[in-house]
Amino acid sequence: MADTTIGTAEQLKDPNYTPPLSKAIPLGIQHVLAMFVSNVTPAIIVAGAAGFGFGSDAGAQGFPDMTYMIQMSMLFAGIATLLQTITLGPVGAGLPIVQGTSFAFLPIMIPLVAGKGPDALGILFTGVLVGGLFHSILGLFIGKIRFALPPLVTGLVVTMIGLALVKVGIQYAAGGVPAIGKPEYGSLLNWSAALVVIFVTLGLKFFARGMLSISAVLLGLIAGYLYALTMGMVTVEGISRSWSLASAFALPMPFKYGFEFSAAAFIGFALMSFVSAVETVGDVSGITKGGAGREATDKEISGATYADGFGTAVAGIFGGLPNTSFSQNVGLIAMTGIMSRHVVTCGAIFLIICGLIPKVGAVIRTVPIEVLGGGVIVMFGMVVAAGVSMLADVDWNRRNMVIFAIALSIGLGLQLEPGAVQYLPDTLRILMTSGLLPAALIAIVLNLILPEELSAEATEEVSGGMSGDN
Structure with a gap:
């Protein structure tokens, strides 16, 4: 329900309206809290698949790489969101669209890096760059190819994305990939940490309101993290070590992992761009209907697709993963009734600041894999549910x-x-x-x-x- 103390009913439906900063900044951070966990999770999963350690006590192996990838997820989610809200020529919809790291590409990215360490990251990020450029081109004719992607196709693909990832959630909740040979894999302790996250998330989502409900997954992970701390799964010394290893400020490095050709990566990212583009079209339509009660214009749809691709391409240059519009924030706009793109701009600036401070990524890295497993079980299950919901229209x-x-x-x-x-x-x-x-x-x-x-x-x-x- 719209908060009429922020502006008139007409102002709240106007993307160009700027609420008072005392209201706009908290509302912008609310958008960040709604998407924060989903945004950094793909980077953690890809880094984990590549063989970098999890948790504060995992040792220094892969520490800089995982921390850097988490950092880039925040930074370029913020930059891509700015492209959508502020716009850059034809790039951007000029709407309150929140961008974040896409789950859709994980089934493509995980096989590319599995067990290969930093050596595979050059192929991965070159693929992200090429896929982003291809995605940008889709902005020229996205409206003309929608006929080939009805709910039967898009619903199937989204369902498949979730089904491809649920195994990862179960493995993480049990303690990691079983091939590592840990004797504690599947132990009650491991599962208890994951279940704390799941139960707290469900409780907040269905029995709380406002910010508590919106941030349910994030608060669930925090509860699981505290539980892991009390159970000795993560130590204060380990957290302190991760904090001290990370610098207070760092800029992204272009082509940090090199530039390496891979036909499989290029084709995979290009094909998945179709799915991501269609998802963005749906989100843009949802924002204009839910926030302003109108259909999205062709210019808005084209601009949003351009920003999706351009943001992804730039992220690939600096070691970030593919970006897409986040559906959970579409629902948040429908709930608050506040259509201002400048509110989301405040959230984007907050993300960019976090992305320039590696210590934030270092702390996120200390989350035990079992705790993360509880969160991703919920998130990947929601991806499957979203696909089934789309299939209901078939x-x-x-x-x-x-x-x-x-x-x-x-x-x-x-x-x-x-x-x-x-x-x-x-x-x-x-x-x-x-x-x-x-x-x-x-x-x-x-x-x-x-x-x-x-x-x-x-x-x-x-x-x-x-x-x-x-």
């Missing part, structure tokens, strides 16, 4: 059921059994075993070439056949 006739069944079976099957395509060339094998890209490609192609059916007859045939077999 007309489930025989044609669409067949498309969904084939795409899901092949995509999920290749993800679960990557050895099935072990003789493919390396580039193609990486793309296929992501599961996500083959599922999306199959769904898009089948949706374009299969003829439409009479939905009433087809649905009746499917439902009748299913009930008749039981």
